[in-house]
Amino acid sequence: MVAAQKLQGMSEPMPSKARALLQKIKRRTWMKYALRGVGPNDNFERLDLAYTIEDPWNMDSPGEIARFEATNRIIAREFGRLDSLLEIGCGEGHQSAWLARVANRVHGLDVSEKAVERARQRVPDGQFDAADLFTHTWPESTPRFDLVTACEVLYYMSDVERTLARMSELGRNCLVTIFAPAARRVGPHLDRIANLRKDWIWHGGTVWLVCWWRNE
Template sequence: MIYHHPLAYLVGIEGLALLRAWAGEHDQAFVEARLAEVRRLLDDETLAGHDGVVVRRGDTLAGYEAWATTYDEPRNSLFDVDEPVMHAILDELPAGTVLDAACGTGRYAAYLAGRGHRIVGVDSSPAMLGRARTRVPDGTFLSGELHELPVDDDSVDIVVCALALVHVPSLAPVMAEFARVLRPGGHLVISDVHRDLVLLGSVVHSPGPAGEPGVTPTYRHLTGDYLRAALPAGFQVRRCEEPRPATPDQPVPPPAEAAAIGDWADWPWTLLPVVPAVVRAVWDKPSTVIWHFQLS
């Protein structure tokens, strides 16, 4: 079982900030402020006396079934990061048949349908598929898994896969499936949750049958992992980007009281205001990685 404790999370990201200072990104005043803040956190009874939460290892399907009704609203902040680059790549490709693999609620299916593409969407979540069908009524949406797509060989011109491979333990079987369904010369355009964002605790909650805390399986894929899976499948790299969210051009707010950390269901987001200077220091990393491959 996994164990989440708010104090452990806060001290953990303090440590990441201190490591970045060790590498030369911050000065003595920053380091001393972090050490003082760690002492304050350790002395805070709200945090030190917290029981923590035992968290089960959930599954991806349950997590996204629960998230389906709110996946698009309020808007997921990762959409603002991946869409400008993804759209720039996709807008240069001629209209054809697109497979939106792990299509979710049809975010990219709808965008590409509006640009004249024929859409085939695949997802394992019935709730997500239901919303995608409503969003793109002319599309074909099928239940399936990334490693076993219900799509014929050499039948699509473009495969799009957005923010899904982070839940796949091994990329090679999925890349092989993408290569199987693509026509020669076809394009694969991927956005994925960046490994650094996963390190910072951004994981999808997956509640159990009685609502007990759980998180989806989440994997930190290295750059080499994508390449070792894609190149043997016959793909060539056309582009790779690691966009990051915009850094607010505002003063760092004062720390919030630890008493306002909220419930586990809202972690780690409600923990971040307790250490705003650290958040500004460590959350400026890329939040997505985007790949454009072309099949030989």
């Protein structure tokens, strides 16, 4: 009787908290391996490797969703309704789906083909390309985007200055978000931009710096 009860208990579904904890451990273990050697060095192969698993950055977490919501509020407040928006480092389209709420047309770029395929499924009305910001070719007739965003991606760029300049070439306006501890490295590059505006996003103990500027 006792043995039967044990077997029955083993067949019961794992509690949701336990499943969530196991998923968290698996994600952290994988990302520790996948991002080995990744830093401000344009290591696109390792970034693509991270997307061997879905949602490697845990973009469905309450903290990230709070960041998406706050970013949208700032965009709406500062720029109003946008016609076109380019998202650099769109990943699997988690934030793209939020940006589609403030823009009529969303275009995303990411160096990971795996991530871009998932972004296309998540945001069917968006346009996504697996490409590097500097090598991707645009039709000559393409007008500048109303807004170009780079949220949580500048850390991985070897040349932040060049990235910001390219953003300004492509967009009438630009916006970036940065995990606050990274501001020491990225901040000085942003501070060189004329008419830079800043705000902060807070969620629990996590803080992000938001910066935006106008090019016209």
